[in-house]
Amino acid sequence: MSKEGARLGPKAAEDELPETGRGKGLSLRAVLPNAITVAALCAGLTGIRFAIAGDWKSAVLAIVLAGMLDGIDGRIARLLKAQTRFGAELDSLADSLSFGMAPAIVLYLWSLQELPRLGWFAALAFAVACALRLARFNAQIDVDEQPHKSAGFLTGVPAPAGAGLAFTPVYLWIATENELFRDPLIVGPWMAVIAVLMISNMATFSWSSIRPRRSIRLEVIFFAGLLFTALLVEPWWTLATICLGYLALMPLALVRYGKVKQQRRDAATGG
Template sequence: MAVGRPGRSLTLRALLPNAITAAALAAGLTGIRFAIAGEWHLAVYAIILAGFLDGIDGRIARLLKAQSRFGAELDSLADSLSFGVAPALILYLWSIQDLPRLGWFASLAFAICAALRLARFNAQIDTDDQPHKSAGFLTGVPAPVGAGLAFLPFYLWMATDMAEFRNPVFVSIWLAAVGVLMISNIATFSWKSIRPRRSIRLEVIAVFALAFGALLQEPWWTLAAICAIYLALMPWALIKYGRIKRQRQAA
């Protein structure tokens, strides 16, 4: 009897990044389940957890030298569901279902914009001519950040208990606006472009530690403050990228 060739085994090093991506996908979909049950804070926590997992899977893949085309495609699929479909449905169920037509179109717009942004990102992976990327910037608001910004009315509602932040018209307009920011061509900061001076490294560490403590003590105010800081930094990113662009043209 002929003996077949033993199959190739997979190492934990190759599986770990994709397993983390799958966990992020599970967290995003579980957020929808919590929203259906009316457990809004758990739904948002699930999306935040998905964002954390999405932030580390790529770094772990590079650290372990386990990058693959399969992993990149899985990551984009997970991002589309966790940061496009899930936030749109959660916010629809939380507030904007009171506007069946306008609210649903706002949810559709956000989910579609997230998918389009991720499709653009995949299409440009092998493209050399990427002015924003070469300067250390991103094009448009990343999908995980867009999901975080989309929940800003919810953060404020949880922090203040003011019904105005749950107004379906306000939430619909805000959700659609964040979707537009995701597919826009504006330069936004990436982790690579934020490089604090070595002389203030201890102060930066202290700020991160305080922010983490604030997140534990006052999660909703802290998340709202993070969104406000990111929005405030967007004009600075445009100015900084414009300066780099002019320097390149002069050179």
């Protein structure tokens, strides 16, 4: 880690001030992306409130909304050139609550509480895995050598995607009204699998690694329009299909990253 990274890293106590930027506060242009991050946090935590009331559809949709907001705050920060370490830390804290703790509690109340001990362990495993993944991300912010990132890939399943995948049984339960999808013996192992995928070291697709060729970009726009319509007409089947499609693409990401690694080895050896 560089000296700058060491200065900007987490402190031993919150009252310790960094060596630079003392008392400057946030710039005006940094307010908007951070406000969106806080809105995402509020949406995720509101999902817990809906779950306590037994309103499962609203609970899931609130966390899905948090994921959508999380997807745009960083892009707006880059657009406004308002990227700050404060924003990065706030984003990770918000993600841990919205996509780790909130889904764990919602799924526990929805299904896992029928097996109080094993169900709670499954919920804890998911929440802890999300926190560990985000801690790993923060620890690597200042690391120069990141093979996955330099190739345009992510390491493991990102937290918002992990939350979306964890809710797949809920999507299917709402769409089919089949109580089988609510069985804690299915939901618990499913959450454990997603938890492992989040903290794994496998390469997964990022937006930058998915760049359609110019020859098919009109088709991509057409498909995006159909997907948006499907979300309006059949949201639960569509969300389940998106999640299953994401899982199906994971082996392809491993193959593509393997090719990138091979190309790098060939370039290093002059092959």
